[in-house]
Amino acid sequence: MASAAPRYIGPTNEQDFGRTVRARVAAEFKEAGISTKADRRLVPKVIILLVLFLAPLAVILLVPMPAWTALGLALVMGLGMAGVGMGVMHDGLHGASSKHALTNDLLGSSMYLLGSDPFTWKIQHNGAHHTHTNVDGIDQDIDPPELLRFSEHAPLRRVHRFQFVYSFFFYGLLTLVKLGNDFFSLRRVARNGDARYKGRSFALDLGVMVLVKLAHLAVFIGLPFLFTDFAWWQVLLGFLLMHFTCGVVLGTVFQLAHVVEGAQQPMLDDKGVIHNDWAVHELLTTADFAPRNRMLTWYTGGLNFQVEHHLFPAMSHLHYPRIAPIVQRTAQEFGLPYNVKPTMLAALGSHVRRLKQLGRQSDPSE
Numbered sequence: 001m002a003s004a005a006p007r008y009i010g011p012t013n014e015q016d017f018g019r020t021v022r023a024r025v026a027a028e029f030k031e032a033g034i035s036t037k038a039d040r041r042l043v044p045k046v047i048i049l050l051v052l053f054l055a056p057l058a059v060i061l062l063v064p065m066p067a068w069t070a071l072g073l074a075l076v077m078g079l080g081m082a083g084v085g086m087g088v089m090h091d092g093l094h095g096a097s098s099k100h101a102l103t104n105d106l107l108g109s110s111m112y113l114l115g116s117d118p119f120t121w122k123i124q125h126n127g128a129h130h131t132h133t134n135v136d137g138i139d140q141d142i143d144p145p146e147l148l149r150f151s152e153h154a155p156l157r158r159v160h161r162f163q164f165v166y167s168f169f170f171y172g173l174l175t176l177v178k179l180g181n182d183f184f185s186l187r188r189v190a191r192n193g194d195a196r197y198k199g200r201s202f203a204l205d206l207g208v209m210v211l212v213k214l215a216h217l218a219v220f221i222g223l224p225f226l227f228t229d230f231a232w233w234q235v236l237l238g239f240l241l242m243h244f245t246c247g248v249v250l251g252t253v254f255q256l257a258h259v260v261e262g263a264q265q266p267m268l269d270d271k272g273v274i275h276n277d278w279a280v281h282e283l284l285t286t287a288d289f290a291p292r293n294r295m296l297t298w299y300t301g302g303l304n305f306q307v308e309h310h311l312f313p314a315m316s317h318l319h320y321p322r323i324a325p326i327v328q329r330t331a332q333e334f335g336l337p338y339n340v341k342p343t344m345l346a347a348l349g350s351h352v353r354r355l356k357q358l359g360r361q362s363d364p365s366e
Contacts, residue, residue, distance in 0.1 A: 006132055006268050010277030017334040018279030024330060025312065025323050038097045038316035045298070046088050046107070053080030053113070057220070060238075061227045067234050070224075074238035078245025081175075084110050085250060087301035087317075093122050096316045114246075115216030116178050117209055120185040123196060130313055134258055134265045134285035135274070141254060142265065144170070149358045150259050153267060156362050164355035171251025172244040179216070182209060252348075257306035259358075260287050260350040262339040282310040283331060287339035289347035291324060296344060307338065 029036055056073035059065075091097045092107030111118045124140055132138040134151075142150040148167060149160045186209060190202045220242065224235045257263075264284040266274050274281060286306045290296050296304055302317025303309065308324055309317065331338040341347035 005272075006135060006138065007273050008276060008278040008281055009273050010275065010280055013334060014277035014280040014336075017330065017336060018277055020334075021279065021311065021327055021330045024326050028323065028326060029319075035099065036096075036312070036315040036319060037099050038091065038318050041318055042097060042316070049080060049083040049087050050110070051080075053077055053084050056080070057223070061223060064229070067230055070228075070230065070234070071238055071241055074241045075245050078242040079249065081114060081242060081246040082249035083299055083301075085114055085246070086253065086303055087299065089114070089118075090301050090303070091317055093118055094126060094313050096314050112212050113216075114175060115213060116175070117182045117186065117212065119205070120182055120189060123189055124185065126313070127196070130310060133282060133310060134263060136265060136267065141258065150255070152265050152358060152361065153363045156359075160359035163359045164352050167355055168248060168252065171255070172247040174247035174251045176240070176243045176247065179213060182213075252351075253300050253303050256289050256341070256344075256347040256351055257287055257303065258285060260289075260339075260341065260347060260354050262337065262350075263287050263354075279311060280336060283307060283336055283338065286310050287341060287347070288324070289341040290344045291321065291340060292342075293344060297321065304344075307340075 054077075056077045060070050060073055088107050089110045092104045092110070095101070095104045097104050097107050108118050111121060129139050129141050134142055136142065136151045136153040143154070144150055146155075146157065147159060148163055148170060149156065183206075186202070186205055189197050190200075190205075221235055221239050224230060224238065225232060228235070230238075263286060266276065266281070266284070268274060276284065288307050289304050291305060293304070297320075302320040305317070305320035305324055308315075308320040308327055311327060312323065315323075328338045328340070341350055
């Protein structure tokens with residue numbers, strides 16, 4: 001059976017922060033007369049990202065070209081694949097794109113194009129990561145395989161001393177590994193007593209998952225193998241490059257929000273309590289980066305505004321730049337930290353330094 005979830009109990013001023021920032025953001029949208037969901041700007045964005053992902057495949061299938069040119073297009077597909085994940089799928093699965101559930105489900109289903117499973121992703125990401133951010137043993141985003149150490153409370157191994165060098169390679173394996181890990185995630189969710197699985201059929205979910213994986217392989221490996229003159233190993237190399245590119249982008253963007261300097265990793269006490277209000281917990285464990293980089297904001301689906309995303313996950317990412325000054329000003333008024341790295345380069349540097357720290361320092365609670 002699933003264990004009891006952590007509880008967040010903070011002092012009155014922290015509770016006041018949460019109430020105040022929510023009220024101010026709500027007032028901003030009410031005064032402007034706009035919805036917190038997406039507006040017409042989302043339509044061309046969805047089209048552009050899907051074209052960036054799928055159009056290169058059509059070109060590879062229809063136009064004879066050298067293998068090196070096809071590999072270049074596979075890299076572009078990887079960038080498009082990551083863009084679809086961040087800018088289309090992500091908001092859809094958070095219910096943030098539209099007030100209509102069907103529209104959100106449709107956009108969220110773009111995850112199938114990535115060869116992955118929306119249901120298990122929502123439980124891991126929306127549930128564990130968003131609710132219990134950077135909590136060791138619960139947030140799976142800081143619980144990678146043993147070669148990586150993202151939590152200061154995880155066992156320290158000698159190899160971790162070099163993780164700041166090799167981590168980005170493993171980020172590239174993110175979506176490839178997930179092709180297989182989805183099966184283990186589904187099995188774990190079905191067997192651990194999670195209430196969100198009640199009423200579902202494991203056999204049906206497993207069958208759909210198998211079909212999705214086979215369809216993904218058929219489209220991105222089978223079609224190029226059948227309709228081009230490339231050797232099998234060249235086709236496979238293109239497929240791996242597409243996924244590797246996507247994984248590096250996604251893995252890097254994810255870690256720049258939570259595994260950087262200033263992002264805390266609080267521990268539960270012996271009663272299962274974290275002694276901060278939940279909204280303050282999100283401030284303490286999350287960071288923004290490059291908030292003035294409009295192109296980066298567009299491409300990453302606003303994931304460079306992670307503080308705002310974690311406080312308002314059901315809001316479209318299109319509005320994060322609008323509410324960021326409100327969140328920052330309110331945090332400062334309450335004497336709370338607002339962790340922001342001014343540029344992408346600064347965030348990368350902070351992430352690398354944090355990886356170095358985690359590779360050398362033992363659990364500070366010991």
